[in-house]
Amino acid sequence: MDTVRIGIVGSKFAADFHCDSYSRNPHVRLAAVAAIDNLEPISRKWNIPATYQDYRQMFAREDLDLVSICIPNFLHHDAVIAASEAGIDVVCEKPLATTVADAREMIEVCRKNRTRLFYAEDWCFSPTMRRIDALIKEGAIGEILYIKAKEVHSGTHSPFARDKRTCGGGSLLHLGVHPVGYLLYLVGKGANPVVEVTGKITGGLEKNFVHRENSGEDFGMGMLRFENGTFGFVEGNYITLGGMDDKVEIYGTGGVIKADLTHSSSIDLYSPEGVSYTIEKLDHNKGWLKPAVDEYYNLGYVSELAYFVDCARLDQDPFYGVNGEAGAACLEIVHAMYESSDTGRTIYGRWM
Ligand SMILES: NC(=O)c1ccc[n+]([C@@H]2O[C@H](COP(=O)([O-])OP(=O)(O)OC[C@H]3O[C@@H](n4cnc5c(N)ncnc54)[C@H](O)[C@@H]3O)[C@@H](O)[C@H]2O)c1
Structure with missing residues (x-):
């Protein structure tokens, strides 16, 4: 197939970067969008011919090859299950689901229907992470x-x-699932399971540091150990002012890699008057600034969705890290971190 017909479920933040990424791809036709609001603005912005209030109607009426779940x-x-039952390959945004049982059922239904389930962990496609992959492969930092x-x-x-209730957790799930997914991809590789997990979270509502209106935690951290002995430490929090901060440090037997996905633009801007936008979640865009050059590309969305389009187009399955299994393992690990925080205990298992 040369052109992949895409449906988008959702119409706001994530739907917008999916549309942006797809619109850069010569093999894509954005065919339809379904959501409960914001349909007119998104369809106009991305020139999407059909809109639906109900995604089930979209799956039934449109001839779609691939659908992005951005709700x-x-x-x-x-x-995901409705798309799979309609015979459509699915890209599911992170986290895969809110419960492990739901995630396992999604995998099973997609397997039964022979439709692909792509887990949208964009970190695996960030150009920074791709370069890190190559450096590690070359032996730059040893083991x-x-x-x-x-x-x-x-x-x-x-x-x-x-x-x-609608998120499945708080900041550790919603944000921390990215570093967990990246560690599974880089160290776990679908062969080296996580065997030990501990976690600590603020706990939601009045227990939160700052966001007492959030029922999920606003601060979470977790430690994990892989079967081969490698340790990981991950954080996901809503207490960090100054723009979204995505950072990775990798320590090896023969070297160190440090990477900054969000604050490392090659542009230095000084503007006392300020500008409208520089990086995600930075509220005061005045003074010395580092505007992202191409934020969606830097974060990996553009290459991620191009890869999923190619898989659908060329009839190929995704690699470990962005398949349903990796998405389910991320969820299980974050849930184990929650259990550890609740009980004060280390949780043992085999997650991959
Ligand atoms: N990969 C990333 O870095 C990243 C970044 C942001 C969001 N996300 C994920 O994308 C998903 C959406 O998040 P968002 O930030 O766009 O949320 P949002 O609040 O900005 O938008 C929610 C969207 O869901 C739609 N919606 C709500 N209920 C619906 C229903 N019953 N049927 C159809 N549509 C419905 C709304 O119309 C809206 O378009 C979440 O799973 C989130 O975790 C991923």
Whole structure:
């Protein structure tokens, strides 16, 4: 197939960067979008010919090859299953689901229907991470001993992510799932399971540091140990002012790699008057600034969605890290971190 016909479920933040990434791809036709609001603005911005209030109608009426699920976490399960039952390959935004049982059912239904399930962990496609992959392969830092990684910012834009019932957790799930996914991809590789997990979170509502209106935690950290002995430390929090901060440090037997995905633009701007936008979740765009050159490309979205389009087009399955299994393992690990925080105990298992 030369042209992949795409449907988008959702119409706001994530839907917009999916549309942006698809619109850069010569093999894509954005065919339809379904959501409960914001349909007119998104269809106009990205020139999408058909709009639907109900994604099931979109799946039934449109001839789609691939659909992007960009709606709140608690709706991923039903939307992925509906797409798969309609015979469509699915890209599911992170986290894969809100419960492990839902995630496992999504994998099973897609397997039964022979439709592909792509787990949208964009970190695996960031040009920075791709370069790190190549450096590690070349032997630049020897064997990996320890990785420290985080995604943190000052608070979510989405009302669904503030509510534990619609998010499935708080900042550790919603943001920390990125570093967990990256560690599984880089160290786990689908062969070296995580065997030990501990975690600590603020706990939601009045227990939170800052966001007492959020029922999920606003601060979370977790430690994990892989079967081969490698340690990981991950963070996901909403207490970090100054723009989204995504950082990775990798310590090996023969060297160290440090990377900054969000604050490392090659542009230095001084503007006392200020500008409208520089990087995600930076509220005061005045003074000395580092505007992202191409934020969606830097974060990996553009290459990620191009890869999923190629898989659908060329009839190929995704690599470990961005398949359903990796998405489910991320969820299990974050849930083990929650259990550890609740009980004060180390949780043992085999997650990959
Ligand atoms: N990979 C990333 O870095 C990244 C970044 C942001 C969001 N996300 C993920 O994308 C998903 C959406 O997040 P967002 O930030 O765009 O949220 P948002 O609050 O900005 O938008 C929610 C969207 O869901 C739609 N919606 C709500 N209920 C619906 C229903 N019943 N049927 C159809 N549509 C419905 C709304 O119309 C809206 O378009 C979440 O799973 C989130 O975790 C991923």
